[in-house]
Amino acid sequence: MDAPPMEHALRDRVTEILDRCTSCGACAEVCSGSGHCIPACQHGVNPRLMLALARVADVGRGDSGGRRKVGFTRFGAMTTGVRVLSRLQMPPDLLARFRPESDLVNDASAEPPEVVFYTGCNVMKTPHIALLCLDIMDALGVRYRVMGGPSACCGVLQFGAGDLATSGRIAYRTIDRLAAAAPRALSWCPTCQVQLGEIAAPTKPDTRLDMRPFVLFLAERLDTLRPLLRHPVRKRVGLHEHPGTAGVPEAAQAILRCIPELDLVDLEQPRVGYMCNKLSPLPAFKQDVHRQQLQAAADAGVTTLAGIYHACHRELCSHERDWPFEVVNFLELVGESMGLQRPDLFKRLKIMQDIDAILQDAAPMLTANGLDLEEARDVILRDMLGEQPLALAGSALTI
Structure with a gap:
């Protein structure tokens, strides 16, 4: 049936x-x-x-056609942003690791994968985070497939637009694909975790979806991960966290405490929502949260403000320019201790705050990936430089 x-x-x-x-x-x-x-x-x-x-x-009180149009427009904008920003930062060989049609197990023996790593969509705007996830699983000897991107969306944009019919079709198709790919799915994005695990999957009869956050998966394997954290990381670290996905902040803290010589301090900030972008309906409140977080980090004398999720990183990373500490994703610290490194090109480009300088710096990737210059300019302006809830200190954006 x-x-x-x-x-x-x-x-x-x-x-x-x-x-x-x-x-x-x-x-x-x-x-x-x-x-x-x-x-x-x-x-x-x-x-x-x-x-x-x-x-x-x-x-959903409006006409169904209007809801579908809103969902379609949002989905199109997201797809364009992900496509362009990921290609500004990754050459074709790295992009191939995330192409749905490859669907390859990382282990050359072609044994069945233990997990499918589900990127969602928007983490590909900061691809160093997704690449570190794969690098860490490689080091742990985990067999995995990779799935995600707009072709395997969670349906949240259509859901938010009130187009439940389209959202359901998208979500159910993705759930089926995830369940068929491996016994367990690992989510990176908390929005995807909630949309698929909390909203869609419980409404789908006979679903076999077993999905849990990647950070919890890592924490479950601390006994295996700990010996790989060989290199001291002599940094004083404050964690930018959201509690919306149960257990994730605690798991991130437990992982960071295993890194030799890393000093983790509690910034004692409000813990709300499950990613910074979920605070967007309250822009003044969101600005206050960011302002207080940055000031608390400075007052605590941290060398590093480390976030967990990609949307938070996109909004906070450029503040590194104005404050006496670096802004990183916490997996960068894990990778540093393991001897793994993936450069944060998104942050490097965004800190420039000059669209022409960004395009010039990214010119080799524009050429290698066949990107249209004007489309890239529009996306950088909207999805990189335009995503700045709390303005940088005394700066004027150069367009």
Whole structure:
């Protein structure tokens, strides 16, 4: 029997939530977007899902054609951004590691993969993070396939536009592909983890999806990872974290504490949401979060502010120019201790704050990947330089 469309299944979830919710307010007493509301409910309601469905119901009041158009436009913009920014930073041989049609196991023996590493889409704007994930799995001897990109999307953009029919088709297709590729899927993106694991998969009958965050996967293998952390990393590190995916901040901390001579300090900042971009509906609040985080890092005398997720890194990395510490993804510190290195080209380009300088620096990649110059200019302006919630100190963007 064919699975019912996700929109029908979600209507059933709405009915169930309305039956169970007693309006006790327990979920409202904990941090918004933190995920702490889920265990706080004593009646079996997922308040984060409840709010997501309420938002979808609100945007879904318009005509279905309009919703499809909004979702299509958002998806197109994302696809273009991922395609262009990844190709500004990676030559064709590295890009091939992420092409869906390759679908190759990393182990030459061609034994079945243990896991499928699911990149999602937007991490490819900062490809050094995804490459470090693969490098670390190679060092651990993990057999994996790679899947992701717009052809294996989670459907969140269509979901947010209220186009549940299209979102369901995309999500269900991706779930089937992930389940067929390996016994377990490892997600990088918390948005994908929530969209597929918390929203879509529970509505799909007979789904076999077993997906968990890559950071938790690494923490589960600390006994194997620890001996590979051979090189001291003499840095004082503050962690930029979001609690929305349960256990991930604690796992990242546990991994960092295994690095020889690394000094991890608690910046004692508010922990909200599951990535910085989820704070976008509250721009002033988001600016305050970033401003306070940077100041707390400076006050603590850190040498390094390390984030966990890609969207946070895109928004924070250029502040390295103005503050007395570097801004990195925490996997860069893991890689440094393991003797692995992937240059952060996104940060290097963004710090230039000059679109012509960026295009000149990236000219070899533009040529190698056959990118259109004007399209690249538009994407850099929108998806790199334009993504700066808290303005850099005393700077004027050169366009």
